[in-house]
Amino acid sequence: MGVALSRAAQWTTASSGAGKLEVTPLNESLLKEILRFVEQFSSKYPQEASILFMEPLQWETSLQPSDFKNEYDISGVTVKSQETGRDGQPLLQLSSSTISVSSFSQLSKIVQLAKNKKLKEVRACLEANRDPIVKILGPSFATVEGEDMSVLRLLEKVSEDNVSKETEVKMKLLLLLQQLDTLLLSNSLKQITQEVRLSPATVKNDVELLKGFCGEGEKRVLKSVEYTSDFEFSNGCRTPPWRQVHGEICYLIIETCDTDPLYITCSTAGVFLNGGIKQEGDDKAYERKSDVYKDLVTLLKNKSPHFTKNIDKQDFTVNEEPLLTQKMEHVESVDAEEQGQTQRSYELEEKNVLEKARQQRVRNKPGGSKKSEPSLKWKNLGLTSPYEEAGGKKSTKHGVNSKFVDGQDRPVRSGSKKRANFSLSSLAGRLSSQKAKSAGGGTGTVDFSESSSESEEDEEQPERRPESNTDLPSEYWQIQKLVKYLKGGNQPATVIALCSMRDFNLAQETCQLAIRDVGGLEVLINLLDTEEVKCKIGSLKILKEISRNSQIRRAIADLGGLQTMVKILDSRDKELKCLAAETIANVAKFRRGRRTVRQYGGIKRLVELLDCVPDSAALTEEQERDVEVARCGALALWSCSKSTRNKEAIRRAGGIPLLARLLKSPHENMLIPVVGTLQECASEGSYRIAIQTEGMIEDLVKNLSCDNQELQMHCASAIFKCAEDRTTRDLVRQFGGLKPLVALLKETENKQLLAATTGAIWKCSVSMENVVKFQEYKALETLVALLTHQPEEVLVNVVGALGECAQKPANRAVIRKWGGVEPLVGLLTGTNRALLVNVTRAVGACATEPENMAIIDQLDGVRLLWSLLKNPNPDVQASAAWAICPCIENAKDAGEMVRSFVGGLELIVNLLKSADGEVLASVCAAIANIAKDEENLAVITDHGVVPMLAKLTNTTDDRLRRHLAEAVARCCMWGSNKALFQLSKDPDNCITMHEHGVVTLLLAMMGSTDEVLQEAAAGCVANIRRLAMANEKARFG
């Protein structure tokens, strides 16, 4: 009985002591067996039943004193049996709820007394006495694992004791108990073997079988059988990994003919209905909603009468039984062995999964399973073959955590941060097998624990490392190893490691991120703080390369690398200074980086680096190094100069004259960062003036003719920005810069260069002297050709330049001749604000030529211009309104055309409400033109143009006043508009109108044939006159 109890019975906790017997079928049958044994004991073996136990069996009983009948002395809560032992102690004693029993005869009686509480009592007894034999026969009979010597021991006693009667009986009792034990064990074994353990393979088989029963028509047994997931892991499971650990194999949706769809979970323990898992169910859906059945067929038989009825009619038998047992053998033995340990841990599950995986592979039919991949991250849990060879729980655990099956995705972030980061490396793809091999071989064991906070798992199994390594790029491991040497090495070791690290392809992101991920950046930056010049140089050489990566830049800044590098700029070692500056140039490519450089005094130091003699004919070696230092300094300043505050800091540190001096350098690699910095800074007025006054325009112009496109681009770009200023434009011309600019228009492939060049041409063409030059160099023809198939940044400048050039009548003809009008009109449909402003200006300029106007009209250009009045941007509105003016002036039937724009007149009148002065001026100008047509004048009058114009009369903007007066004057043409007359009653208005030459207009009007107008104009003049008189009176009176 002892062995059965300790082995077969399922205790709730593994520890001894007050354990509980689980309520399981197995335990129940055990208890029943024991009960039967006890019940029959005193009748079957009366002699043995009377043997006094060595110690009484004690337990908490549920029996009440009232349950006891005769043969017992009952007093209050205590009960004593009348039967006593040899020492007079009662064989049964009950006080409060504790009962102690000293013989089988009494045990039998209790069982009889307990009636329907029998089982409960037996359970309580066994729970309180885990090894009852010890109490019954003595401690020497304790159940021991392995060889059982108790019988022999008893035999010895028998021989010693002269075969006393009692010992003989005891011996019999022991034999009886052992018989029971054997019986119990064999029973429980039967029970265990009945238990179902499913595997993915059997489930799959069943599903295939059931699918065969689906179909159409009367004979079908089921409607459909579907998996919830098409993706099958290599272990045969279709459940997400976190469910696999629960032993779940797959989820099915089975539509039967007579029930709702059944949502079924197939797990290793059996199949059951779940809460309705469809695709990615919520957690509740995983819950069990039914009993557990041993297989699908059994479940269906229970749930679907139709299935039960029809399944047997099938032509073939569902012979899953032999298959199942055969397949299950292996798993079962594992489970049976583990059963007693009661520990149903994660590892055990893992092991099962592995076993299943193995079976699955054996049975895998080629092409038999559809393998689509719903989510790559699942795959990374990699329950795949290499692990099988490794075997054991450890490798499984490890594999689940860190192995990536595929080199294309991130691993699940189950491990440490670092480990998760490894995934990035895999983006770069696999390495050659040779390399991978070397990683897996001798060099593969790396100290993982020191750079990671990862759990003991890592330390536990360095020996497993090589196997799992093969799936990571070997760079990771090699770099990690090198970083370790960097950390713990003296100067020579560090130098060797640094040099070796430089042999990796540091331009490749895999390596860059590998260095970061294994904690290399910290070490490299720490090295910069040491006194070892060689280490600093080696470290910077690496940092310089990997800081091309934006993630690395940020990481370097985060680690305080910029501060250290700024300090290094003070070093006496020129190579070191150069490297530091070059690295700063890379790191300062983002805003925070630039700010850090400034805040730690980097700008001043970098400017100091610029101080050298760049252009003397024969440089000493030392001077050449200075030039190199200056170049690197300029590179860093170039990066830094993208921030406005840094521009200011460079200027204040005295950078401008130094840059001006370097600009004389004959070397392109020096000029590029210098001009780059200058053109960046030219956004600031102070720099533009300095560039002009320090004579830099000449150098910029000179370098337009070099043969390096990048340099040309920066020069053109600098001129673009500086040529806002008239003097600069003149200087560019005087230094002969216009011709090379036009020549650069041929570089149509390099869009950046083209944008800079056209920009410079645009700004230069603001000066008419320059336009003459451009005509001479036939720039317009080239520019017109650039109106098509160019990016917007080029178009804006090209159109801007054409707009400026077209201010000269001759050029308008050129533009037309070279077919420029059509594309210009076409560009009116664009959305780019800057482009629209320039296009409208250019179209407007072209429209002053009637022949151009004809083309514009034909292309419905005026309508396009008009619709731009609806553009929300005031610049575009104004520019469009200005362009409309010449169009109306020059179009045939302009009045008719304008009227044809539905809502057009109302639109333009409403723009008089704009707050933008330029819009108001341009609209006034346009209205003046519109009002030339009487009908249109009537319409705009209806739209209330007069009071709106009147409202504007108190403006002080002269430009607006001029166009306003013109508009007012035009509007007065309309007979009933006495507006002007009314206006003129206000002395201020009179002054305004007078100032803007209204009088002449009015005088002309007075000469008109229209009497009303005459009257109005005359009245108006009269008012002005009166005012003038009053003024004079006031002055002289």
Next chain:
Amino acid sequence: MSEMSAMNRKIIQNLAETFSRQIKHFNRTEMECLIRLFNGLLGDQSDRRAANGLDRGKFRNILHKTFGMTDDMIMDRVFHAFDKDNDSYVNVKEWTEGLSVFLRGTLDEKIKYCFDVYDLNGDGHISREEMFHMLKNSLIRQPTEEDPDEGIKDLVEIALKKMDHDHDGRLSFTDFEKAVREEDLLLEAFGTCLPDAKSIQAFEQQAFQDSLEN
């Protein structure tokens, strides 16, 4: 005594004159200063030895105190590189010759010098074993490691991979020279055997200016 020093001065000047013609990088005055310094250093030694030059201990003391070297083995090797005639003493000529490379050597000269330092047995090759010997103490040992030498062995392999161009498992002078020309950091790959800029400056300042003042 003054007679002696007058005679000495004459001798020193002559010697300096001769040396400055034979040895590069120092002018006559500097040479004179170095000889004076040498004599000064000798002065402390017992007379018997003084005749031969600076002994190993004395020389190592200078390397340690003036040039901040710490690695015993490398210091021995530097002594060896100075002591061209292998008599265990650095005489005045070896002293000035050695310092010429030590302080102001060209890259070529330094490559030669470093190779001599690293070629422990003087067979013209730096072998695996020699590298291992020199790098023996270059890594912090982790008590957890199974084979504490593994890191060193690995480092040797890395160095070989980087520098052994003819793949014969050892570094010839050509290998070494080529590697250093590609990456000058590798000049002192197996141990610091040259002074850094700071101590050179300090030494020269002391030797050339202080001596002149005397």
